[in-house]
Amino acid sequence: MSSVVHKSRKLSLQPNMKMKKLTLAILGILGLLLFQNCDNMEDSDPISQGKIIDVDPSFFITTGLTAPITTVPCTLSNGKSSTCYKIVTNSIPDEHQLGPWCPATITDGKEKGGLWFEGGKIYDVDGAFVKNMGTFYSNSKLLMYKEDGTINVTKSQAACQAAARPNVDPQYQNFCVECQPSYFTGTLSFLIPVTPVQISGTTTDNRMGVRGVAFNGVHFDPPAPTDAILGSFTLAPMDDCGGHVNLASGYHYHAATGCSKEIAQTDGHAPMIGYAMDGFGIFARLDPTGAEPLNLDTCRGHSDEVRGYHYHVAPPGDNNLINCLKGAQGSFSVI
Numbered sequence: 001m002s003s004v005v006h007k008s009r010k011l012s013l014q015p016n017m018k019m020k021k022l023t024l025a026i027l028g029i030l031g032l033l034l035f036q037n038c039d040n041m042e043d044s045d046p047i048s049q050g051k052i053i054d055v056d057p058s059f060f061i062t063t064g065l066t067a068p069i070t071t072v073p074c075t076l077s078n079g080k081s082s083t084c085y086k087i088v089t090n091s092i093p094d095e096h097q098l099g100p101w102c103p104a105t106i107t108d109g110k111e112k113g114g115l116w117f118e119g120g121k122i123y124d125v126d127g128a129f130v131k132n133m134g135t136f137y138s139n140s141k142l143l144m145y146k147e148d149g150t151i152n153v154t155k156s157q158a159a160c161q162a163a164a165r166p167n168v169d170p171q172y173q174n175f176c177v178e179c180q181p182s183y184f185t186g187t188l189s190f191l192i193p194v195t196p197v198q199i200s201g202t203t204t205d206n207r208m209g210v211r212g213v214a215f216n217g218v219h220f221d222p223p224a225p226t227d228a229i230l231g232s233f234t235l236a237p238m239d240d241c242g243g244h245v246n247l248a249s250g251y252h253y254h255a256a257t258g259c260s261k262e263i264a265q266t267d268g269h270a271p272m273i274g275y276a277m278d279g280f281g282i283f284a285r286l287d288p289t290g291a292e293p294l295n296l297d298t299c300r301g302h303s304d305e306v307r308g309y310h311y312h313v314a315p316p317g318d319n320n321l322i323n324c325l326k327g328a329q330g331s332f333s334v335i
């Protein structure tokens with residue numbers, strides 16, 4: 001009896017297994033079809049339709065590099081193995097001066113200070129701006145100068161460190177914070193894919209970090225935390241080139257104001273100013289006639305036949321360069 005039951009179970013199992021095999025086969029074919037459809041969808045994407053342009057390492061200013069650019073194996077943010085250019089710099093540009101950031105007195109002109117971003121606008125940080133901050137921000141506690149008109153400015157590496165940290169040392173509240181380039185002695189290493197690889201979707205803020213690198217080896221940073229800076233009763237101006245120094249990664253840009261190396265385009269397009277971390281080019285916002293491209297996507301990118309997919313930076317007052325990345329990014333580290 002038991003053997004009969006066993007047999008009948010065995011018999012009843014066989015059709016199920018056949019069904020399973022058949023189901024697996026159908027699923028496999030469906031999967032293949034779906035996969036091919038995905039490929040087709042990517043083919044219809046505007047980036048894939050345009051050219052993919054390799055990174056050109058000769059665009060970088062050699063004096064901004066601490067070692068010649070090499071190619072190395074790398075793993076991109078999509079988990080895929082690739083080949084990257086390794087670009088090593090000390091983040092000190094030599095085609096423009098650094099600073100000034102903080103004016104010394106409330107009567108100093110705009111040539112003695114840098115820039116500040118507020119509400120999408122850019123402001124000169126001159127003596128009058130610092131004098132007027134309490135009114136400008138409707139907060140009478142914002143008072144960064146003494147009775148004699150001298151502005152409180154950080155004067156040492158220790159002061160810069162204490163004033164720039166998230167929980168600002170109370171003795172540096174109501175200070176204009178400036179850190180000198182000499183305070184940072186590290187080296188920056190960028191791994192950027194030789195050939196950009198489009199990803200499905202985009203990489204946005206919290207997974208992006210550093211946006212890219214200028215041809216002088218200076219990094220394009222995410223937006224400066226201006227609310228947190230002001231909330232701690234400090235001001236950390238950018239210089240007129242949109243950059244300032246922190247102790248973690250040295251001099252970096254929060255805006256592109258036309259100071260760093262630009263590569264002019266022969267067809268009237270805006271000049272190129274660097275590469276994003278995904279290897280797509282970064283271009284100035286405006287073309288030589290002062291016009292901004294109208295067809296930018298959410299990342300501030302678009303494609304054309306000459307440059308393939310590329311980005312155009314936001315206006316300096318936006319405290320932002322590009323919004324997201326369309327390609328798998330390499331990596332950035334301080335060594």
Ligand SMILES: [Zn+2]
Binds near residue numbers: 221224244246254
């Ligand atoms: Zn910054």
Ligand SMILES: [Zn+2]
Binds near residue numbers: 269283293302310312
């Ligand atoms: Zn363009």
